[in-house]
Amino acid sequence: MSSAASDSKTEVGSYFISNxxxxxxxxxxxxxxxxxxxxxxxxxxxxxxxYLHIPFCRKRCKFCYFKVxxxxxxxxxxxxxxxxxxxxxxxxxxxxxxxxxxxFVYFGGGTPSFLSPKQLTKLAGRLREHITWDGAEEVTFECxxxxxxxxxxxxxREELGVTRISLGIENFxxxxxxxxxxAHLSKQVFRAWEWIAEAEFPNVNIDLISGMVxxxxxxxxxxxxxxxxxxxxxxxxxQMELPFNTVISKDMLDNHSxxxxxxxxxxxxxxxxxxNEFLDAGYSVSSAYTVVKDPSKVNFSYRDNLWKGADLLAxxxxxxxxxxxxxxxxxxELEGYLSTVESGQLPLGRGFVPSDEQKxxxxxxxxxxxGYLERDYFQQKFxxxxxxxxxxxxxxxxxxxxxxxxxxxxxxxxxxxxxVDAMLxxxxxxxxxxxxxx
Numbered sequence: 001m002s003s004a005a006s007d008s009k010t011e012v013g014s015y016f017i018s019n020x021x022x023x024x025x026x027x028x029x030x031x032x033x034x035x036x037x038x039x040x041x042x043x044x045x046x047x048x049x050x051y052l053h054i055p056f057c058r059k060r061c062k063f064c065y066f067k068v069x070x071x072x073x074x075x076x077x078x079x080x081x082x083x084x085x086x087x088x089x090x091x092x093x094x095x096x097x098x099x100x101x102x103x104f105v106y107f108g109g110g111t112p113s114f115l116s117p118k119q120l121t122k123l124a125g126r127l128r129e130h131i132t133w134d135g136a137e138e139v140t141f142e143c144x145x146x147x148x149x150x151x152x153x154x155x156x157r158e159e160l161g162v163t164r165i166s167l168g169i170e171n172f173x174x175x176x177x178x179x180x181x182x183a184h185l186s187k188q189v190f191r192a193w194e195w196i197a198e199a200e201f202p203n204v205n206i207d208l209i210s211g212m213v214x215x216x217x218x219x220x221x222x223x224x225x226x227x228x229x230x231x232x233x234x235x236x237x238x239q240m241e242l243p244f245n246t247v248i249s250k251d252m253l254d255n256h257s258x259x260x261x262x263x264x265x266x267x268x269x270x271x272x273x274x275x276n277e278f279l280d281a282g283y284s285v286s287s288a289y290t291v292v293k294d295p296s297k298v299n300f301s302y303r304d305n306l307w308k309g310a311d312l313l314a315x316x317x318x319x320x321x322x323x324x325x326x327x328x329x330x331x332x333e334l335e336g337y338l339s340t341v342e343s344g345q346l347p348l349g350r351g352f353v354p355s356d357e358q359k360x361x362x363x364x365x366x367x368x369x370x371g372y373l374e375r376d377y378f379q380q381k382f383x384x385x386x387x388x389x390x391x392x393x394x395x396x397x398x399x400x401x402x403x404x405x406x407x408x409x410x411x412x413x414x415x416x417x418x419x420v421d422a423m424l425x426x427x428x429x430x431x432x433x434x435x436x437x438x
Contacts, residue, residue, distance in 0.1 A: 010211065010261040012249045014437035015241040017424050019320070019327065020362035021352060022437045026329060030351035037326040038094045038346070044324055047103035047305045050133065052084065053316025054112040055334075058146065062181035062213070065243040067318040067332060068110045080317075080334075081119055083341040085126035087315045090346055092130035096311065096323050103310070104301040105133045106140045107160075113143040117155045124159045133161065138203075138301035140164040145192045146184030153195040164203040165196060166236070172226050176214045181247065193230060203233045203298050210274070211240035211267040213248070213260045220270045228281045234292045234300075235283070237274055239267045243438060268418040275414070287370045288420040307366035309359065318349075325359060327352040357429070360384060365424040371417045373410040386410070393426050 037043075056077060057068045091097070115123065133139055141162040156162040167189070171177055174185045196204055206227055210220070227235055240261050242249045252259060262270075275285055283291040292298045306312060306322075314321030318332040328351040331337045340347040354362065360382045367373055378386045387394055387405055394410065397403040402416030402423060412420060425433055 009263050010240065010242055010259050010267070012242050012244060012252055012259075014243050015421050016238070017365065017421050017437070020365060020428070021354065021358055021432050022428075022435055023329075024436045024438060025432065026327060026350045026352040028350050030326075030353055031328075031348050033353045034323070034326055034328040034348055034351035035346075037324040038096050038328075040324070041095050041098050042100070042311060042324050044309070044311070046308075047310040048097070048100045049104040049106065049302060049305060049310055049312045050088075050102050050131070051106045051108060051312055051314045051316075051319055051321065052088075052112075053108055053110065053314070053319040053330075054084075054114060055080070055110040055317050056114040057109070057111045058114065058144070058183035059181055060247065061183075062247040063209075063240060063242070064181075064247075065245050066110060069334065077115070077119065079338060081115070081123055083338050084316055085123065087341045087347065088127055089130045090341075090344070091313050091315060094313075097313070102131070102133045102136045103305055104138045104140070105136050106302050107162075108140075108142050111144045111147060112141055113147040113152065113156075117149070117151045120152065120155050121159050136161075136163075136301075138164055138299070140166060140302055142166045142168065143192070144168050144184055146188040148188075148192040148195065150195045150198075153192070153199050157199040157201060162201065164205060165201045166205040166207060167192065167196070167232075168207045169227075170207060170209045171212050171215070171219075172223050173214075173219050176212050176219065179214045180212045205234045205236055206230065206232045208235065208237045208274075209240055210237055210270040211262040215262060215270070217270075220273070224274045224277045228277065231293070233294070233298050234286070234290055235274075235278065236290050237271055238289060239264070239271060264419070264422075271418055272414065285371070285417075288417050289369070307363065307369070309363055317347075325354065327354065356382070361427055361429070365427055368410075368412070368424070369420050371412045371420075375408055375410070390427055396426070397423060 055068050056072055057070050060068055060070050139160065139162050141156055141160065143165055145167060156165065169189050170182060172186050172189070177185060208223060208227065242259070242261060248260065251257060275291065278291040279285065283293050284295050286292045286295065311324065312322045314330060317330060317334055317337040319330050321328050329349050331340055331347040331349040337347045364373065364378065364386055373386060375386060378384055387410065394403060394405055397416065398405055401413055403413065404411050416423060
């Protein structure tokens, strides 16, 4: 893992932490445990979620590290959609579902909105032959602005029942969008925004990235101004990182070139500025990455339930799931995924069975991303006082001005919140502190 705890350059390596233990520790050896977890009634009374991965994009962004495919033909897309539907048919029969309703559903990618309205309607119809998410409190769908049409937006709202649409704007500068390999331009953002507003989604989220190649202070301020003018229900701001499998990272490693991305101090200053501007506009800071306009109306069911250990049935190539405390990932090669599903088998690739200590670490570090931890919550769930359990770590962060410790909770300062992912490895077990994250 790259160390971003300082205000150093943005070098190649993973920074953002989304699970524990690190993915590099997940192995095929655990697949027997994964199958047992999926084929047995749930052992934990947790909410249930569903993730669907659509791996297609019009272009591959230069900073993208996800499993995506470009330049695909319609028959290839349809074969994948058919396989996804067949996988969900198999998933619907798993004992771990146990007639539980889906609390949250997430269509991610790639670019889910790459699919045509006809494909989306067919997908929804096929899925509902086996499952329903009518009672889900949140159905999220990721969108790239240039893939949207008025018909497609209506299909998302009316046919798929999407309640939260997340629009990957990233930046309003056409120059920066082109330089970073994005497929859309700003005019497509504003055109799509009209259709989205008319469809009246309960929650519309805008994604931005702090530190895209070519970013400047003046342009960043303009990004925040335009976002506030659009007045979305929530805004997510990521700090640009460079995992190993991005175009930018490959160029840096192959050519031994310096990083073209702003250093961590600058990126954090940009996020800090954005948070202050959004607070002045009436928003509230919801996590290290998000602000919301009205906390009483907007929640993040996918985020909050997942961070608290909810079961997540993952479908699609390379997707990550979690069942009865066991982690798993689907096969990460396209033909392998397709042929496995077409043979009538679940496309399981690797897994991990965490210890009780690892479950505690996972939940604590993920929930810390909200900016606070309730001590009673962990005492009741795990029988552990998280402060005394990690006293030296908290003492270090209190001394550095990153956190404050109270009788009932731990709170991050703004200084700590802006670098929360850099804080988390200190809580890892020793054997996981110096390993590659992915």
